[in-house]
Amino acid sequence: MKKSLLLLMTFLCFSLTTNAQKKDKKNKAPLDLIAAEPDKELTGETFNRWSLEAEFGTAKGSKPYTDGYYANNPGKFFGGVQINHYGIGARYMFSPKFGVKANLNVDNLQEQNNSGSPAFQMQHHQFSGEGVVNLTRLFDIQKQAGRFGLLFHLGFQISRMTPQMGPQDKTEWNGGLVGGIAPQFRILNNVSAFLDVTVNSNVRQHYNWDGTTFSDGKNNLTGSLFRTSLGISVALGKGKMHGDWAIIQDKNDAKLDSLNNRIGEIEELMNDSDKDGVPDYLDAEQNSIAGVAVDTKGRMVDKNNNGVPDDLEKYVNNTISNNNTATTSAATENAVLQLINDGYIAVYFDTAKSNPNSASASNIGFILNYLKSNPSRTVDITGYADEIGGTAYNNKLSGDRAQAVKAILTRAGISESRITITPRGEDDSVDKQSDWARRLVRKAVFKVK
Structure with missing residues (x-):
C-alpha cells in the first residue's frame, strides 16, 4: 500500500508540474515570471x-502503549524525525471560506533506532x-497575508490497525475524530506548499499502538495519534488562481462600490467652482466673475451684447459717476x-492641456471684442x-497655452x-496639494498696451 501511494504521489506531482508548464507555454509566460508576479489581484466570481x-x-501514536514500549527516543529532542506517514487527498471549497476534504493516509508506526523500546510495528490505514x-478569509486578512494562508480542518475518520509483529495478528477497525491546522x-497561482499538523482521536480502540496487547470488547481504549507532514496542493479548474488567494469581490460589496462611485459623481x-450658484454640470461658463449676475446656465448676463457683463458696466458707470467724472467712452x-x-x-x-477649456470661450470673446473695438x-x-x-x-506647457x-x-481676425x-x-x-487651487493657476492672462 505504501509503495502504491508513493508511486501515485510521484505521478501526481509529475503530471501537475507538466500541466503547469504546458499552460505557461500556451500563455507565453515562463514559470519563473508567474512565480515572480503571482500577486496580481483577480476580481470576479x-x-x-x-x-x-x-x-x-x-506519525506517532501517543497512547496507549504496553508498559516498556514507546515510539520516541527519550535521548533526542522531540524523539527525532521518522518519515512514516504518506497521504493523498482532495479538497473542494463551497466558498472562499468554507469547504470539505477527504484524505487517505498510511502510517507505519514502530520504535525508533536506539530508543530502548522493544521492537514493534503497527500499520495504520485511515480514511x-x-x-x-x-482562516485568512474568515478573518479577512488575505491581502495582508499575501502568499501565506492558513486552513483549519475538523471531521471524522475511520481507520484500520494491523500489527506486523508480536503475537497479535488480528486486524481491527475503529473510528473517531480528526482535526488540524495547515499553514x-x-x-504559483495554482500550486502551494503546506505544513499540516493533525491530531487523531480513536474513540473505539482495543489495540495498544505497539500491537502486543489487545483488550476485550468491553474495554474500549482511547487512542491518540499525532502527525506532522509536508505536502503540495494543486488547484484544478479554469480560474487563474485558487480561491484560497484569488481576490473575490462580494456582490454586495460591488453594489456598494457602484453606489459610492455614483454618489461621488453626483457630488x-x-x-460650483466659480460660486455663482449654478452647479458645474449646468454651468456653461465656470469662470464667471464673482458678484456678476449669471443666467440659468451660469453665463454672465450681457443684455446689450457688447462683450461686457451688465454688472461690470453698471459698476464702471457708478464708479465714474461717484467720482464726478463725465461718462465718456474713454x-x-x-x-x-x-x-x-x-x-x-x-x-x-485643464490638467496637462494646452487648449482652453470650453468655459473660457466668453473671456476670449471679451478680449477679441476689445481688440476689434480698439485697433491701435x-x-x-x-x-x-x-x-x-x-x-x-x-515651461513648455505655459508657452503652448x-x-x-x-x-x-489671429484666426478670429486679430493681426498676429x-x-x-x-x-x-x-x-x-x-x-x-489642492486640486481646486491648482485650477486657478492653469491659465493665460492678458495685458493690453
Whole structure:
C-alpha cells in the first residue's frame, strides 16, 4: 500500500508540474515570471474550487502503549524525525471560506533506532472526511497575508490497525475524530506548499499502538495519534488562481462600490467652482466673475451684447459717476482696460492641456471684442502652469497655452503682429496639494498696451 501511494504521489506531482508548464507555454509566460508576479489581484466570481493534495511526514501514536514500549527516543529532542506517514487527498471549497476534504493516509508506526523500546510495528490505514475553514478569509486578512494562508480542518475518520509483529495478528477497525491546522504558502497561482499538523482521536480502540496487547470488547481504549507532514496542493479548474488567494469581490460589496462611485459623481457634478450658484454640470461658463449676475446656465448676463457683463458696466458707470467724472467712452475703456490688465479676464486650462477649456470661450470673446473695438491696441498673453510635473515640461506647457490663445485670436481676425506671448512656467502661489487651487493657476492672462 505504501509503495502504491508513493508511486501515485510521484505521478501526481509529475503530471501537475507538466500541466503547469504546458499552460505557461500556451500563455507565453515562463514559470519563473508567474512565480515572480503571482500577486496580481483577480476580481470576479470565477476561482478554482478543487485541489488535489499529496503529503509525507511523521506519525506517532501517543497512547496507549504496553508498559516498556514507546515510539520516541527519550535521548533526542522531540524523539527525532521518522518519515512514516504518506497521504493523498482532495479538497473542494463551497466558498472562499468554507469547504470539505477527504484524505487517505498510511502510517507505519514502530520504535525508533536506539530508543530502548522493544521492537514493534503497527500499520495504520485511515480514511477521513472533514470540513475546512480558510482562516485568512474568515478573518479577512488575505491581502495582508499575501502568499501565506492558513486552513483549519475538523471531521471524522475511520481507520484500520494491523500489527506486523508480536503475537497479535488480528486486524481491527475503529473510528473517531480528526482535526488540524495547515499553514500554506503559494508557489504559483495554482500550486502551494503546506505544513499540516493533525491530531487523531480513536474513540473505539482495543489495540495498544505497539500491537502486543489487545483488550476485550468491553474495554474500549482511547487512542491518540499525532502527525506532522509536508505536502503540495494543486488547484484544478479554469480560474487563474485558487480561491484560497484569488481576490473575490462580494456582490454586495460591488453594489456598494457602484453606489459610492455614483454618489461621488453626483457630488462632483454639484460642485460650483466659480460660486455663482449654478452647479458645474449646468454651468456653461465656470469662470464667471464673482458678484456678476449669471443666467440659468451660469453665463454672465450681457443684455446689450457688447462683450461686457451688465454688472461690470453698471459698476464702471457708478464708479465714474461717484467720482464726478463725465461718462465718456474713454473713461469706460480705461475701466475695462483695468479689469483686463488686473487679471479678471483670464483663460483657463485643464490638467496637462494646452487648449482652453470650453468655459473660457466668453473671456476670449471679451478680449477679441476689445481688440476689434480698439485697433491701435496690442496685447501680451502670459501663460502659466501649476506645479504638477517637471519644470522644463511646465515651461513648455505655459508657452503652448499662450500660443493656443494667440492662435484663436489671429484666426478670429486679430493681426498676429498685435499679439506677444510670454511663457512664465509654474505659478507656485497656491497650495500644490489642492486640486481646486491648482485650477486657478492653469491659465493665460492678458495685458493690453
